[in-house]
Amino acid sequence: MGFEKYLRMDKLPHIWCPGCGHGTILNSFIRAFADSNLDQDKTVIISGIGCSGRATGYLNFDTLHTTHGRAIAFATGVKMANPELNVIVMTGDGDGSAIGGNHLIHAARRNIDLTVILFNNQIYGMTGGQFSPMTPTGDQATTAPYGNIDQNFDLARLVGGAGGTFIARGAAYDPRQLNKLYLAALKHKGFSFVESLSQCPVSYGRQNKAGDAVKMLKKQQQNTISFKKWQELSQEKKEEKYPLGILKEVVKPESEYTVRYQKIIDDIKKEEAL
């Protein structure tokens, strides 16, 4: 109850296609935000271009719909300029890991206190089904008519390896877990990243004969496993499944970027006072 205040009700219904997982992700996010006790008025949500980019328009916060791939770079400016603001980025697999991949790894490296929610539907949906860095090898895409020969990122490992201090993966088939992951990410002091598996029955599903949303969600369930169980699998079996849950969590608020910069400012002041 009471979730309407987080939505711009007059902007609904959303533009996402029937069966799209993005609405589920947004739903989980709103519930997590409501549970987080963060101040809605002190929260900025920033998106890029693509299907995920439209999420900000429905959310009743200070929201910024930026250029393709650059949401994290804009967010870095907002957070540095005013560290009191909670800054959240909503991006997609194309927006966040292709054109915006550089900003993703560098924001993780700085460990700046942003929460990045990456809607991974494994395709460029808005532009009609071109392959993204997350389209599985061998799949069909309008720009891979003979099958996709590109290999995927393991985004969670990439961002964790780059220095992000909170890394998680969830899936639209389990919105309750997504809810918990977003809540933990929002509370984390440092760079937090939640890869959120979504389904695109239209731009991805049709050309790959993946069936309707229900069928795609079932496949999502089959392809994933809890991180705990995943750790017990053989190396070979690990390759076949995506682990879900909190994959990395380092609690070290003093290593957060704006905190470290503030220390420079404070040290200069102390020196001046001497």
Next chain:
Amino acid sequence: MKTKIFCPEKRAVLTQGDQAVVEGALAAGVEFFAGYPITPASEIAEGFARELPKIGGKFLQMEDEIAGMAAVVGASLAGKKAITATSGPGFALKQENLGFATMIEAPVVVVNVQRVGPSTGLPTSPSQGDVMQTRWGRNGDQEIIALAPASVAESYELTIKAVNLSEKFRQPVVLLLDEVIGHLREKIYLKSSEELEIVNRKKPDTDQDPDQYLPYQLTDDLIPPMSDYGSGLKYHTSGLFHDQSGFPDGKNETAKLMQDRLHNKLHDNLDQIILYQKDIRSDDKVAVLSYGSAARTAISAVNTGRKDNLKAGWFKLQTIWPFAEKEVAELASQVETIIVPELNQGQLIREVKRAAAGKAKVLGINSYAGELIKPEEIRALLEEVL
């Protein structure tokens, strides 16, 4: 967050153009820099890295030029006066987000210390090759304000102007230095707090009902008040054409209305934006019209020529965009010939010819391989036409 107000005292310093930009920006109230190292603009980033934390401001070295541009726009939306600096190749990378800043009306300043292009070109040699990139480098029709200092003192003065104009008109402003101005050292006077004229963006009443707030309200002056992030007004901003509420509606009329407003908010106020200096006597037959480092040569050539009774004057543009169309048209009716020296193959001369509309003959002198134009070259042409 506590910040100390930058409180300058009037004093003389020997400094270079790049450093004067830092001094000017701090004097104008800039508290945020984000950028990426590039010759010959790196000294600007270095200056901000050193100075900003002293006043509680923020410096960010970003992962690339694109991110530097994005971060200053983000900082501007968070309520800070923000600036970035680059050179030609980096300026090319910044263009998309500069267009975004224009579209969402984020006040920011972009410094471009020009070097010879295209591409990596001559990184340590001066050029005025980015005049048209500044005007037309982004997709779509759009206005831009661009100022071009011709000395270290002007680098300081025009940086303050650039910040003020960006705040006043909610408009990105480009400051076009070139390598010579950026690295030249001259004595300049820094202003005291009392002498400084500072403009801050207009802000909306934050006590109003957020549901009724129109972030892109059509006001009489065509410049909507700008809310800082976190003020409680919770508004949406998009690079899509948007109506007064900030939301895109996809209508052609909305796009037209916004295009016209973005154009008119500057063109209704050209008297505040177009800055120039001139020395044209009533009997001068030739005017040398220039900007940036080329203006130094031009003025020197005119002044020595006058000692030999050449009927020549000079006209120095400090604002190159929007172009001083009216002023140049007037000039063309006063003199027979306008000479336009430029460190490029002839970029602004196209505008001069357009504005002169055949009333005066317009001739260029061009150097585009990294060398300055010599006063003797201008002198020779003056003698030829007089």
